[in-house]
Amino acid sequence: MSYPLFSVTVRDHMMIAHSFRGEVFGPARALHGATYVVDATFRRADLDEDGIVVDIARATQELSDVLGALNLRNLDDEPAFAGVNTTTEVLARVIADRLAERVHAGGLGESARGLAGITVTLHESHVAWASYERSL
Amino acid sequence: MSYPLFSVTVRDHMMIAHSFRGEVFGPARALHGATYVVDATFRRADLDEDGIVVDIARATQELSDVLGALNLRNLDDEPAFAGVNTTTEVLARVIADRLAERVHAGGLGESARGLAGITVTLHESHVAWASYERSL
């Protein structure tokens, strides 16, 4: 990481069902669910000419769209997750990667192509959360 | 409500799957899930001789036990909820009523029999929550 560094974070949430495979998960191998409060952070070394990292309204909309493709579903039934444990960590990566695709596709605007990285944090409760941090 | 009024609240959480029946629920009629951050409040007009409303350690344990009977499950499969929409409001009532039974059974100690009421609040996300408030 080099300085200076700017970032903007927007928050939304999704509510899903899923189950896990593997001894380590104990009782969480049964079908259960979670609300994930999701924070998406966009990083860059300098601001664009409007004085922003990214348009907060557009970032909020893109995050909402990405979560909308997962929200109110049983992830065990989603082909994209066949054979995959949809842990909080894995979902953080999936959401970050999908946001990265949207940045590259221009969904956050032309100046957002100057973004250096994305971090996605999923809060699964008031006492546990997970993050995935990547470059762009 | 009459004054003075003391209360103590303890917080825990549970992670469940469920679905709803009824037009009003829209896409939430599909199987999905939620983390509920649960606040259980115990009320009374005066303190016991130790200077407390209820023993916080015992209250925390009883709440944990009540939530343990629901946690990491698909509520659609629970006989107790057959034919019932397990909305946030309904679950708040279920948890409050089960805590009330434990108070009456002495699970929170003898002095807890002096409790006047219980409120249970379930936070389903950072932007929505529901409460159920009852007397004892």
Add this chain to the structure above:
Amino acid sequence: MSYPLFSVTVRDHMMIAHSFRGEVFGPARALHGATYVVDATFRRADLDEDGIVVDIARATQELSDVLGALNLRNLDDEPAFAGVNTTTEVLARVIADRLAERVHAGGLGESARGLAGITVTLHESHVAWASYERSL
């Protein structure tokens, strides 16, 4: 207040400019601004036949609409507030009253006519907030 009592709360926010008149406000008599994180609570004695206090999606939409008429404005320029100090307390009442009108007009659905009351809380910072509580 009589028991039992159910409630549902939804949260949104608005960002406004304003100034105050009166010695008590000191430096806040100058034009400044605030983000208000707004919690709207709907209360009733029993649940409707779907097992809810009010449809959270509709409540969220109605709150968003009410805040949308205030958001991103200088309240000093709004005719509705001519001669009125738009304190946190006053705005809580305005928002609660506008939500009440929408309940009466059927905006939250037919079963929402069974609502007993509304509370609106405006958080002006992490260390100060105000509420207005009314019957319906």
Add this chain to the structure above:
Amino acid sequence: MSYPLFSVTVRDHMMIAHSFRGEVFGPARALHGATYVVDATFRRADLDEDGIVVDIARATQELSDVLGALNLRNLDDEPAFAGVNTTTEVLARVIADRLAERVHAGGLGESARGLAGITVTLHESHVAWASYERSL
């Protein structure tokens, strides 16, 4: 409680040491400590002529003064608490009563004499808090 009802809340904190006497406290009978994040709520049926429940700046100052008399102390050494368990509930009452005295003494201004009640909530952690609610 009758409606309408306005309230204003201000938040501050204090950091104290203490110990408890009584079997129920278990390991908390040893000298330990707590940060209490303290919320003081002032209630009244209508607003004063400035459109406020109470001057937030003055309420904040009075709360700070009341907490200042307890902050950074070992409550076991305070004569005011000789023979008293300084539980979260007891401290909530002490702070509410001291704030009430200040209201009656005019410390929150003349219009604050119209206040109907005070609630004080002490958060002892992210998972436990206690309140005391009284009339004025």
Add this chain to the structure above:
Amino acid sequence: MSYPLFSVTVRDHMMIAHSFRGEVFGPARALHGATYVVDATFRRADLDEDGIVVDIARATQELSDVLGALNLRNLDDEPAFAGVNTTTEVLARVIADRLAERVHAGGLGESARGLAGITVTLHESHVAWASYERSL
């Protein structure tokens, strides 16, 4: 970033009015306002001889002073921001830079000269915030 790394953060807030120029801002081009809850983080590789990163009381005072020069104002009227969009990101940089000047001037004490960097985060609502991170 190299390890180990210590940091201390203190929180305060300010309430300002402003408007933005540029198509990207949409309705936020109108005069509006914001409460910014401001977190100032001070970083260093090792602790001073008292076992601290920086004196929390002094850090709190310096942050309060820096925010006091912005608080309860219309930033559109401030010469320091002529021709500048006072976005959350820009304000985070301004506050971090002013804190850095105070560190260099000795305002946080002699040992604070050992600080390696500062991060300032401004929360504009419960669903959006921005940070600026710099070295010292």
Add this chain to the structure above:
Amino acid sequence: MSYPLFSVTVRDHMMIAHSFRGEVFGPARALHGATYVVDATFRRADLDEDGIVVDIARATQELSDVLGALNLRNLDDEPAFAGVNTTTEVLARVIADRLAERVHAGGLGESARGLAGITVTLHESHVAWASYERSL
């Protein structure tokens, strides 16, 4: 820091008494106390074969054990802290180091040996916190 980077954080708390030596601490040189809400973050570059950074249940248990050795004590009486100011920063380091020992000893499971680092944050109030970040 290199990317990608995963992390998992779990939260717990402890309540201790202590005093400080040194002019900088002012009134905090007297015996007082604190609740520390403690966040322990575990970092690694990739997930294990179960799709996790670390087993959240085990991480929660290990953190609870580490805090249990400090909780409900007067740290001035602990031989481990003789001659040491138990500041928030120092305690963050102590807890991180003790967690690191447990990782190395296998307490978080075999796959946790792949962890790259630990960060521990102690919140001493709603307006102040400190962190210690180290590699493993």
